[in-house]
Amino acid sequence: MNDSKNATWLGIDVGGANLKAAHSDGQARTSPFAVWKEPKRLAEAIAELTALFPPFDRVAATMTAELCDCYATKREGVLAIVDAVSRAVPGREPIYWGTDGRFHDVDAVRSRPLIAAASNWVALAAVSARLVDGRSAILIDVGSTTTDLIPVADGLVAARGRTDTERLQTGELVYAGVGRTPVCALAAELPFQGKPTGLAAELFATTRDVYLMLGDHAPVPDDRGTADGRPAVPEFARDRLARMVGADRDGCSEADARGLATAADRVLLDRLVQSARRACEATIGGPKVALVSGSGEFLARRVASELVGPSGEVVAMGDLWGAAASDAACAHALVVLARELLENQDASAG
Template sequence: MPSDSALTGWDIGGAHVKAARVEHGRVTGVVQVACPLWHGLDKLDAAVVQARAALGDTVHHAITMTGEMVDLFDSRAAGVVAIVERLTAALPGELRLYAGRSGWVAPAGAAAHADDIASANWLATAAWVASRCPQALLADIGSTTSDLIVINRGVASTSRSDADRLISGELVYAGLVRTPLMALAPAIDFRGRRHRLMAEHFATTADVWRLLGELPEHADPYPAADGGAKTPEASARRLARMIGRDVDEGSMDDWHSLANAFADAQLTALIDASRALPGITTLPVGAPVVCAGAGCMIAARLAAALDRRAVTLASLLADCAPTFADDATTCAPAVATALLAERAR
């Protein structure tokens, strides 16, 4: 029988489903499952089955999402409703939807509150972090995007949508794995000369961090840009192609240097966005960067560049088994949604 005291938090993304099980404030399980939602809602069904098998069933579920953005749906509102309908059929027990500033909503209210439910996972994470760390910069670097949120006696952001956050710099499309390298910069230095980048999907940030030896295990479940091998040599070949070269035109040291240049370009984008964030100038110098997401180590680099100390999201948890600490940091919105929902109960 499902546990009545446990609760599962769900973060339904367009590329991954993340789920966290909590009981009496303690994180007792976390899982991330690849879910290419743009291919169909059956992918969500399969991911939910896999997550339930890993965590076990509960009778209470708290849900946040970003998956409504995928081009499977005609609109974000339609995506919210479709995802909620699918989860209502798939999950046993009570479902509550995180609707940001509108609080918690029952599935029947999904259509009426679609604008607040859509892509509110960043706000769930920020709200929970604010309850544990009154002043901080939250840097959640995921596989696809980065969320940069000022916490100053509460969530400082006034954004209500992804459009708002793109304007403010709180949402940056520069993630650990899935970002095409042409999105990071228009040009890059290689062997002392500036190369304009090919506007082709030849390589992604996964190739950069793999070549640098910093790509976390299991962080990259999707095929490489060319469908090829996931080795340093194959990543070097893909990076070389971005500047119109073949891999045999340089040594592995050369391609390692090119990977570092792309990593620096990604970091520069995050630094620039952070320095322009609403409320950042009033954040005390002692306020840390709370690092979260699969790209937690990129967030730590950002902290160093901003001359702030770095703390992981897992370190803010009151009770989390060491086994789940890294996964809790990676799956921050699912963990935060679960803990906020448990508190609300």
């Protein structure tokens, strides 16, 4: 390892639908990339993202994309991702954060692949836990696809689960977010024009359309990564939501679409609050502080308010680190942890 105190770091978080990276100078970026559609192009996509940053000496990485169904097993996925990262950053030996709360070199991960599987939340939770002065807290990281709900006690991560399956069982992981979640996965029916209305079990609309209609997501006319391949703007979000109740724009006004979106948002909010309470009751009881981050930080803030109440405190990573770093919070946390590792090694050597 390069023990120079001036070494610059890049943290890389390889998700199934998004690649995220953060630089030790504070910059952070998120790039959509569907790993399951183009697994052979993963190294190229990572290289394209890293090329947008200033030069860097070292790389710390983590992942969740090993669960993509283009890989037969998570073990196969981890190994494929490790190879892709190495090809994307030639000449730099990446280190990987593990679910044991430590960094591991490439050889160690290749011998024990599952140690690096779905470990990004551990990095973010470890860094976040330092911000609450030993008080009971919960980390709420809402992304496009999933939500992490991690209890913190005495400045330490108090999660009961480590694997995705364990975390789904404890309520510490909810497979729902503010972008890619199909609306039909939120509820069997929603109120429409004043009546309970069954929802089509089809990928007609996602939560991205919900939050486009509600104004929480900014329109992106050039982005066609939507359910129907049309632009990510409110006009077409209205069409997509209308189809969820068997209607179209002729039978679903803007007000009707906003009503559907408001109802879908409430269902998701309630689900996250319920899971968070379940995770906390088994570990820390009622949290005094909530730490919020992610592309869905706006929703995380609302979940936090319901959990800690008016007497509690909400700490937003967007306020501390900036919006881009909050979106790429796990990658940002990797940089913090990697720099500390290097400093500790230098101190030991000295």
